[in-house]
Amino acid sequence: MSVFSKDTKLITTPGYAAQKVADIQAKSSAQLTLARLLRDPASVISAIVIVLIALFAICAPLIAQWTGHGPAEQFRETGLSAAGIPVGPNGEFLLGTDQLGRDVLVRLAYGARVSLVVGVIASLIASAIGVIIGATAGFFGGWVDTLLSRIIDLVMSVPFLLVAIALVAVLGPSLGLSIVVIVFFSWAGLARVIRGQVLAIREREYIEAARSLGESRLSMMFRDVLPNLVVPIIVYTTLGIPAAVVFEATLSFLGLGIVPPTPSWGNMLADAANGSMYMVAPWMVLVPGLALLALTLAFNLLGDGLRDALDPTSSKGNKA
Amino acid sequence: MAILDVRNLVVDIPTEDGAVHAVQDVSFTVNEGEFFGIVGESGSGKSVLVQSVMGLIPQSKRTGQVLFQGEDLLTLSPEALRQKRGAKISMIFQDPLSSLHPQYTVGWQIVEQIRAHERVSKEAAKARAIELLEKVRIPDAAARFDAYPHQFSGGMRQRVMIAMSLSLNPALIIADEPTTALDSTVQAQILDLLAEMRQDFGATVLMISHDLGILSRVADRVMVMYGGRKLESGASDSVLGNPAHPYTAGLLRSSSFNRAPGTPLIPIAGRPPSLLSPPSGCVFRDRCPNAMDICSEAPPLQRYDDGTESLCWLTVPPVEPPAPELPPAEIIASSDDTIVEVEHLTLTFPQRRGDDRTVLDDISLSVRRGETLGLVGESGCGKTTLARAIAGLIPPTRGVIRFDGEDTAGLTGAEWRQMRRKVQVVFQDPFGSLNPKRRVGSIIGDPFRIHRVASGEARLARVQELMEIVGLNPEHYNRFPSQFSGGQRQRIGIARAIALNPELVILDEPVSALDVSIQAQVLNLLDELQRELGLTYLFISHDLAVVRHVCDRIAVMDGGRIIELGRAETVYGAPQQAFTKKLLSAAAPEIPRVERERQLVSASGGAL
Numbered sequence A: 001m002s003v004f005s006k007d008t009k010l011i012t013t014p015g016y017a018a019q020k021v022a023d024i025q026a027k028s029s030a031q032l033t034l035a036r037l038l039r040d041p042a043s044v045i046s047a048i049v050i051v052l053i054a055l056f057a058i059c060a061p062l063i064a065q066w067t068g069h070g071p072a073e074q075f076r077e078t079g080l081s082a083a084g085i086p087v088g089p090n091g092e093f094l095l096g097t098d099q100l101g102r103d104v105l106v107r108l109a110y111g112a113r114v115s116l117v118v119g120v121i122a123s124l125i126a127s128a129i130g131v132i133i134g135a136t137a138g139f140f141g142g143w144v145d146t147l148l149s150r151i152i153d154l155v156m157s158v159p160f161l162l163v164a165i166a167l168v169a170v171l172g173p174s175l176g177l178s179i180v181v182i183v184f185f186s187w188a189g190l191a192r193v194i195r196g197q198v199l200a201i202r203e204r205e206y207i208e209a210a211r212s213l214g215e216s217r218l219s220m221m222f223r224d225v226l227p228n229l230v231v232p233i234i235v236y237t238t239l240g241i242p243a244a245v246v247f248e249a250t251l252s253f254l255g256l257g258i259v260p261p262t263p264s265w266g267n268m269l270a271d272a273a274n275g276s277m278y279m280v281a282p283w284m285v286l287v288p289g290l291a292l293l294a295l296t297l298a299f300n301l302l303g304d305g306l307r308d309a310l311d312p313t314s315s316k317g318n319k320a
Numbered sequence B: 001m002a003i004l005d006v007r008n009l010v011v012d013i014p015t016e017d018g019a020v021h022a023v024q025d026v027s028f029t030v031n032e033g034e035f036f037g038i039v040g041e042s043g044s045g046k047s048v049l050v051q052s053v054m055g056l057i058p059q060s061k062r063t064g065q066v067l068f069q070g071e072d073l074l075t076l077s078p079e080a081l082r083q084k085r086g087a088k089i090s091m092i093f094q095d096p097l098s099s100l101h102p103q104y105t106v107g108w109q110i111v112e113q114i115r116a117h118e119r120v121s122k123e124a125a126k127a128r129a130i131e132l133l134e135k136v137r138i139p140d141a142a143a144r145f146d147a148y149p150h151q152f153s154g155g156m157r158q159r160v161m162i163a164m165s166l167s168l169n170p171a172l173i174i175a176d177e178p179t180t181a182l183d184s185t186v187q188a189q190i191l192d193l194l195a196e197m198r199q200d201f202g203a204t205v206l207m208i209s210h211d212l213g214i215l216s217r218v219a220d221r222v223m224v225m226y227g228g229r230k231l232e233s234g235a236s237d238s239v240l241g242n243p244a245h246p247y248t249a250g251l252l253r254s255s256s257f258n259r260a261p262g263t264p265l266i267p268i269a270g271r272p273p274s275l276l277s278p279p280s281g282c283v284f285r286d287r288c289p290n291a292m293d294i295c296s297e298a299p300p301l302q303r304y305d306d307g308t309e310s311l312c313w314l315t316v317p318p319v320e321p322p323a324p325e326l327p328p329a330e331i332i333a334s335s336d337d338t339i340v341e342v343e344h345l346t347l348t349f350p351q352r353r354g355d356d357r358t359v360l361d362d363i364s365l366s367v368r369r370g371e372t373l374g375l376v377g378e379s380g381c382g383k384t385t386l387a388r389a390i391a392g393l394i395p396p397t398r399g400v401i402r403f404d405g406e407d408t409a410g411l412t413g414a415e416w417r418q419m420r421r422k423v424q425v426v427f428q429d430p431f432g433s434l435n436p437k438r439r440v441g442s443i444i445g446d447p448f449r450i451h452r453v454a455s456g457e458a459r460l461a462r463v464q465e466l467m468e469i470v471g472l473n474p475e476h477y478n479r480f481p482s483q484f485s486g487g488q489r490q491r492i493g494i495a496r497a498i499a500l501n502p503e504l505v506i507l508d509e510p511v512s513a514l515d516v517s518i519q520a521q522v523l524n525l526l527d528e529l530q531r532e533l534g535l536t537y538l539f540i541s542h543d544l545a546v547v548r549h550v551c552d553r554i555a556v557m558d559g560g561r562i563i564e565l566g567r568a569e570t571v572y573g574a575p576q577q578a579f580t581k582k583l584l585s586a587a588a589p590e591i592p593r594v595e596r597e598r599q600l601v602s603a604s605g606g607a608l
Helices: A002-009 A012-021 A029-038 A040-060 A061-068 A105-138 A142-157 A158-170 A175-202 A204-214 A216-254 A265-279 A284-309 A312-319 B046-053 B078-087 B106-117 B122-135 B154-166 B186-199 B211-219 B236-241 B246-254 B383-390 B413-419 B442-448 B456-470 B474-478 B488-499 B518-532 B544-549 B568-573 B580-586
Strands: B002-015 B017-033 B035-039 B059-069 B089-092 B172-177 B204-209 B221-226 B229-235 B300-304 B309-311 B338-349 B356-370 B370-378 B399-403 B424-425 B504-508 B536-541 B553-558 B561-568 B599-604
Touching: A002 A012, A029 A040, A029 A284, A029 B122, A040 A061, A040 A105, A040 A284, A061 A105, A061 B172, A105 A142, A105 A216, A105 A265, A105 A284, A105 B300, A142 A175, A158 A175, A158 A216, A175 A216, A204 A216, A204 B424, A204 B442, A204 B488, A216 A265, A265 A284, B002 B204, B002 B599, B017 B035, B017 B046, B017 B059, B017 B204, B017 B221, B035 B046, B035 B211, B035 B544, B046 B172, B046 B204, B046 B424, B078 B089, B078 B106, B106 B122, B106 B154, B122 B154, B154 B186, B154 B399, B172 B186, B186 B204, B186 B211, B186 B442, B186 B580, B211 B236, B221 B236, B221 B246, B221 B383, B229 B236, B229 B246, B236 B246, B236 B488, B338 B383, B356 B370, B356 B383, B356 B536, B356 B561, B370 B383, B383 B504, B413 B424, B413 B580, B424 B488, B442 B456, B442 B474, B442 B488, B456 B474, B488 B518, B518 B536, B544 B568, B553 B568, B561 B568, B561 B580
Parallel strands: B017 B229, B035 B204, B035 B221, B089 B172, B172 B204, B370 B536, B370 B553, B424 B504, B504 B536
Antiparallel strands: B002 B017, B002 B059, B221 B229, B229 B309, B300 B309, B300 B599, B338 B356, B338 B399, B553 B561
């Protein structure tokens, strides 16, 4: 029965609270969160995977130097067979080559940079916009809320690919444009969540307490409302990164994102699909595909783990 | 004949911070057909005790024996236990709204309960359900059979829950705080109903409550729990009328219904122990006015000739500690010095459907400087709305609110901000009225920051001074509200309210969320502050006993109107209105003292 398991997980008896007071010097809330996170194997493995991929991306120039292969450099003699078919993983090309004889390992490393940069930057900007719009709509209410909510609805109902294709057709593909397109299509979800949360928090008694003290609305928003939204913001931003990574890969796959020869995981997959290269060189699809899968899966699992660790009351009840 | 025989029950619940020793070595018996009460403050382990007995806390570790009709419930399989629940043992919970499924009709839920345990036809089950609903006096039961829970009031829902718990003729009914969420008049009806059903059905009732007044009224025998242990048990009138254990005596001294108005409550100092690492020896030692050196060793269970058992070293009746001394009042209230005048105040809320709802209906009221005016009424009578209107949080629809002779309707925004310094509010919910993400120092410092009174070091110094005044450790300014107990949080709320030296403090049910012993501490603090700082209080409560204890004058509200207003003793002693009389008769009576010498029969256990 969930009614009880929740209570038992969190028995806040005065005595228990007193115990927490006694422990206070030892454990801050960040430390508690970290401790909970470390207890969840999925989160730990995800974090390790993310750190490894990030290191891999940062070390891309070192890998290029070590192998002696540039990211866009073509090795027609050693990297392609006599028939012009890419060579598989071997001593010289650890993960094989692509259809132009380029080193897949080096391209993967440089592609990771694109994926992470786009993922993190786009997700951060989208979160910032989402928080501002959502909080404004929720806190001020009235016509402001109506207007902003309709804008959110509008953005959420615009077909993503059609607009992306149209925009790229007019402006030409680039890294910057990819980020703009991804941000434009990802802030609305968080904005809607934040608006709902703000509406709920606005009715709490401590907001009324602040009003009774004569607090101004802006200061109430920053001191009383936003700090209580830290958990959803962190979780949604973390979960926004893999979504943005996949967005970017989709755009690049369609030739709308990163312009070749700059490598990105999306256009590496596109190369593999082009002329069914993956039939003769399966590593061309497996390597970037698995990397993409690992990165998005890791971020998603870490996001879930973070949510449980930051807010153990929300979902642990059914697990216990 | 014992229907429930609990022997040496120990319940540990593993949590993130280690095992919570919720119940430690508790033994008691419930006899067939009796009304057994378990009383304790929050965290005493009383709810965990019965829930773990019923197998409702799956992760708990239990040792000992729980014999129900001779069968050990702790060793039964989950399936066998499930069959016992409902059919042999039924439970009534505190919140009747969340214990009923909102998507099914009330009748369906009773029929479902019957048919889950017995093979009967739908028609027979329905007939029985209607009969039960009639038994618990739901008017027009056949028609209400098809109603949904939200169409019932709180009291009616609790009646439905009782009907449901009776549906299978259980041998034992466990009621966990069944009336805590209800208004006092409804509370009295439900208690009467429970007692009556026990007569009619011959069931045994085990009721858990934090409220001594309620239990003294209905229970045959009571058990007092504290810190996971049974401290005292025995016949209700001798335990509550002549307590053998200092804790029970302390609880009675801090209950406002049990003390003459005007005499200060004597709170139990300190806070309950942590169940994570309960102290060795007596659990109550740190707060006990009768503590001796020997109390650091585990006390024996002493049995007296009248059946009372007490887990204590004390062999003589506990002594009463001296009452706290109060300073003389700064201001004496007089009728010609009013601080707030409300004239013909009406407040209506527009509703999406239908007519506007009138919450406050032509209210006129004046609060005299230096007095405590009590505002009593049941939930929904508009008392909180009136307070919010006086605090300027809701604009009135019609009428005038004058503060210090000045009409508040004409104030500009800046003037209102100045006015806020004079009127402060202490909210009901000590958990909800403090922002959980901010440190206590900055919460208490808010008034100084908003009104630009002090900043930096100076503000911190003022904050620490305030914390000292309300009895908090000033070094704790850096902590978050979640690190304080309920009573301490209410002190934080009070500190915030008195920061700017207000003239009027509106107390919205300031103690109703707190345990009895903590209630007394907070009430005494409020009294002290009023005398020292010359404050005027507007005290809102549904609890007549508390209001009578602290207030000079009482205003009784019903349906958005003030129906009676007068001196506390007049309203209490000679009520004019029928509603006031009803409220008074529902309030807990003083527990009669039974002065009787008891003889120690035996003592077992303990460290000797």
